[in-house]
Amino acid sequence: MPEAHQILISKRGARRLRAGHVWIYQSDIEDLSDASSGEVVKVVTQHKSGGSNSLGMAFYSADSQISLRLITRSDIELDKDFFKSRIQDALQFRSRLNISDSAYRVVYSEADRLPGLIIDRYGDVVVLQTQCAGSERLKSTWIDIVSELLKPRAIIEKNSTPARRLEGLEELSGVLTGSLDGPFEIIQGGLRMMVDPLAGQKTGAYLDQRENHRAAAAFACGHCLDTFCYQGGFGLSFARAGAENVTLVDQSEQALEVAKENARLNDLAIETHHANAFDFLKEQQIAGATYQVVVLDPPAFAKNRKAIQRAARGYKEINLRAMRLLEKGGVLITSSCSYHMSSEHFEAILLEAARDTGRTLQIIQRRGQSRDHPELLGVPESAYLKCYILRVL
Ligand code: SAH
Numbered sequence: 001m002p003e004a005h006q007i008l009i010s011k012r013g014a015r016r017l018r019a020g021h022v023w024i025y026q027s028d029i030e031d032l033s034d035a036s037s038g039e040v041v042k043v044v045t046q047h048k049s050g051g052s053n054s055l056g057m058a059f060y061s062a063d064s065q066i067s068l069r070l071i072t073r074s075d076i077e078l079d080k081d082f083f084k085s086r087i088q089d090a091l092q093f094r095s096r097l098n099i100s101d102s103a104y105r106v107v108y109s110e111a112d113r114l115p116g117l118i119i120d121r122y123g124d125v126v127v128l129q130t131q132c133a134g135s136e137r138l139k140s141t142w143i144d145i146v147s148e149l150l151k152p153r154a155i156i157e158k159n160s161t162p163a164r165r166l167e168g169l170e171e172l173s174g175v176l177t178g179s180l181d182g183p184f185e186i187i188q189g190g191l192r193m194m195v196d197p198l199a200g201q202k203t204g205a206y207l208d209q210r211e212n213h214r215a216a217a218a219f220a221c222g223h224c225l226d227t228f229c230y231q232g233g234f235g236l237s238f239a240r241a242g243a244e245n246v247t248l249v250d251q252s253e254q255a256l257e258v259a260k261e262n263a264r265l266n267d268l269a270i271e272t273h274h275a276n277a278f279d280f281l282k283e284q285q286i287a288g289a290t291y292q293v294v295v296l297d298p299p300a301f302a303k304n305r306k307a308i309q310r311a312a313r314g315y316k317e318i319n320l321r322a323m324r325l326l327e328k329g330g331v332l333i334t335s336s337c338s339y340h341m342s343s344e345h346f347e348a349i350l351l352e353a354a355r356d357t358g359r360t361l362q363i364i365q366r367r368g369q370s371r372d373h374p375e376l377l378g379v380p381e382s383a384y385l386k387c388y389i390l391r392v393l
Contacts, residue, residue: 004042004077005035007060007068008052014045017055017070020378022110024058024068037062037168038137040078043070059115059134063168069115069132083138084145086114091149097371102187103195105207105372106150111382112374116167119146120203122186122195126152127203128176129159132167143176154178156197158204173198183258185265189213189237192265194258201230201255208369209233209297209335212387215367217241219331219389222292225249225284227277227318232259232270234295234333239268243293248272249280278314281321294322295333300384302338311338312349320353323361323392332361332390339384346386365389 009017013028024043035041041060044052056073071078090112094104107119109131116132119142126146130136143155155176164171175198183196188205197204210233217237222244226235229248236259239246248270250256256272263270273280277298296318302311315336322332336346343366354361367387368375375383 004040004057005033005060006042006044006052007032007035007058008044008046009055009068011045014053014055017043017073022058022070022115022376022379023066023381024070026065026067029067032060035060038133040071040134041068042075043068059132061133061167064132064166066132069110069134071113071115080141080144083114083141084149086112087119087145087149090114090119093374094372099372100187101189101210103205103207104210105370108373109382110379111376113376117142118203120197120207121150121152122197122204123184124151124153125156125180125184125197126150126154127156127158127197129161129203130157130169131161131163133169136167136169139176147177152178154180156180158197158202189217189233191236191240191262193231193236193262194265195231196258199254200258201252206230206233206297208337208373208385209387210372211370212333212335212367213237215365215387215389216293216295216333219293219333219364222327223247223290224293224295225291225322225325226295226297227280227322228297228299229259229272229295230255230297232262234297235259235270236262236266236268238293239263239270240266246270249275249277251276278318278321281318281325285321285324289325290327291325291330292327293331293333294326296322297333297335297337300338301336302340305340308340308345311341312345315341315346316349316353319350320356323353323357323359326359326392328392330392331364332392333387334390335385335387337385339381341386343386346388350388350390360393361390362393363388364391 008031010028043055054075058068102123116135118129195204220238220241220243224238369385
C-alpha cells in the first residue's frame with residue numbers, strides 16, 4: 001500500500017479535533033498535498049519546532065464543506081482488517097442491546113467511527129448508505145465485510161439521498177449482491193411489518209423511532225391519532241396495546257397502503273387518512289374531535305440553520321393543534337428530527353403552544369433516537385432526534 005497523503009490543517013482545526021470533534025471544514029485546510037477525493041489521508045498540524053504532528057487518519061472529500069472526517073486518532077495504515085474490526089465492534093454492541101426486532105442499525109456513521117457509512121439490517125437483507133466520498137470509495141470493502149459477517153441474502157445500496165450531492169456523489173440505489181424482488185416481511189416492535197428498502201423512505205423504515213414506538217405504546221388507550229405515520233410504526237403499536245380506535249394520517253399514499261397491509265398481517269384494526277397533517281389537524285378541531293393520544297412525527301422541517309424560523313412556525317402549529325385535540329389527561333408524543341432544532345428551542349416551542357392553547361402539560365419523558373443510533377460524545381451532529389412524551393393536565 002502506498003503511503004497515505006498528508007493533509008495539513010490549521011491550528012484552529014487541530015484544536016477542534018483535540019476537543020473531540022471528528023470533522024474538519026474546508027476553511028481549516030492549509031495544504032492538501034496531492035490527495036484525491038475519497039482517499040484515506042493522514043491529518044497533520046504544524047508543530048512549534050516547524051515539524052508536524054499527526055492527528056490521525058481521515059476520509060478526504062474534495063467537494064464537501066466537510067473536507068475531513070477522522071476515522072482514527074492513531075497514525076496507522078487502514079486496511080480491510082481494520083474496518084472489519086470496527087464493524088465487528090459495532091455488531092457486538094448491537095447484540096448486547098438484545099434487540100428482539102429483526103431490523104436495526106448495525107453501523108451509525110461517525111458514532112461508530114465509520115464516518116459516512118450506514119449499515120442497516122432488515123432480517124437477512126442489508127442496506128448500505130455511503131454518505132461521503134471516502135465511504136463511497138470503499139464500497140466493495142463494505143460489501144466483502146458485510147458478506148463475511150452477516151451472510152445476507154441481498155445487499156442493497158440506498159443512496160438516493162440529496163445530501164450526497166454535497167459530496168459530489170450522484171443519487172442512486174439498487175441491488176449490490178444477491179437478489180431482492182420487492183417488499184418482504186420483518187419484525188419491528190414485535191409486529192410483522194412489510195419493508196421495501198428500494199421503494200420506501202430512508203433505508204426502508206424509521207429505525208431511529210423503534211424504541212419510541214414501544215415507549216409510546218405504554219400510553220395507548222381510547223382514540224389514538226398517529227400523524228405523519230409512514231407505515232404505522234406508532235399507530236399499530238397502539239392498536240396492539242389495546243387502543244379502542246387508531247387513526248393514521250400521512251400524505252404518502254404508498255406509505256398508507258403498506259400501513260394497511262401491516263394492520264392486516266397483524267390482525268389489527270386501523271383507519272387511515274390520506275391527507276396533509278396540517279389540514280387534517282385543523283379539520284378535526286373544527287369537527288370537535290378529541291383524542292386520548294396524539295403522535296406528531298413530521299419530517300425534518302429545518303434542513304439547515306437558515307430554515308429554523310420557518311421550521312419553528314411549523315412545529316408550533318402542529319403542536320398547538322394537537323394540544324387542542326387532546327382530552328384532559330391525554331398524551332402527546334411529539335418529535336423533531338431536525339438536528340438544527342435544539343431540545344431547548346423545541347421545548348420553548350412546546351411551551352408557547354401550550355400557553356396559546358391555555359393548557360398545562362407535564363413532560364413524562366424526554367427521549368431520543370434508539371440506542372442502535374448512539375451519539376458520539378463530542379459530535380453533537382450525531383444526535384438529531386427528539387421525542388417528547390407529554391401529558392395534558
Ligand atoms: N412516524 C413514522 C415515521 C414518520 S416519517 C414512524 O415512526 O415510522 C415522516 C412521514 O411524514 C413520512 O411518511 C411522510 O410521508 C409524511 N409527511 C411529510 N409531510 C407530511 C404532511 N404535510 N402531512 C402528512 N404527512 C406528511
